[in-house]
Amino acid sequence: MEITERALWTLIHGMLFGGLYLLACSGALMELYRLTVSPTLPESTRGHDRFMRIYLITMAVLAWAAVLSGTYAIYPWYRATPPRGTVNLSLFPQRLLISSPATVGWHSLGMEWKEHVAWFAPISITMVAFVFIRYGRDLRNHRQLRLAVLVFAVASLVAAGIAGFFGAEIDEYAPVRGGSTIHVTAGEAK
């Protein structure tokens, strides 16, 4: 079993950073709602609030790691220009998608939207983390603030969802491949 260097980076970007972020979003939304809006006030402990702060900071780190690895590690491989006369476009995902009317939309709609909208996730969740760390449960006393914070948290989930969906689909039709090969395990032929 083996994996190419570029495929490994795509996996780290999409599954580790992006996937974990999306998973964490639902938990963050539930907790933010429970701590700042829900009429049943959960038992208050320093440990729980500290956990929530670390949780939100981790989310912000994941979101930044996802957009930075996507923009500066994977996107250059995606948009690489093939040498003149190249027939096999498998190492040039953007050109591969554009080459067929059946797949061009994954670039012109999917990647064009994903590459910009994804950045709303780290901006939003960094703000959410900052406001929660500074105000904590005091947000209960600021109705408009907590509404804005929750809307931005939902927007970060939507932005990351759009980026994740199109990232997964683009990788299905034109995967980023190449680079050195990493041998994971040596399999046996049957």
Next chain:
Amino acid sequence: MKRPYNVAAPDTPPLTNGSALAAILSAGIGCFVLALLAILADNSVLVRRSLVFYKPTGVLSGVTTFGISLWLFTWGILEWRLRKKTVPAGRVSAIALTLLVLSLILTFPPVSDLF
């Protein structure tokens, strides 16, 4: 007796909303600037050329670097100006959320291609 964590001490002044609104408004501005720059870069050769900060990533490097820098700069200025103030939360939140929604719409290619 141990006091519950969320109960403020009687002599603690209530937190003003300025700091949170500075963060919220600057996040809205940051998203909007990023969306606007993406459209500008699509429509102007001059902007597109001047926003290529890192050639392998192309214009996206400039759009995001400039957008993020402006967001952080705006946040810093607003935090400095509003930190200790109480600001009309409804109006500022509404502006921030409008900018956020506009940003989401403006980055959608069928809409951004209209410009």
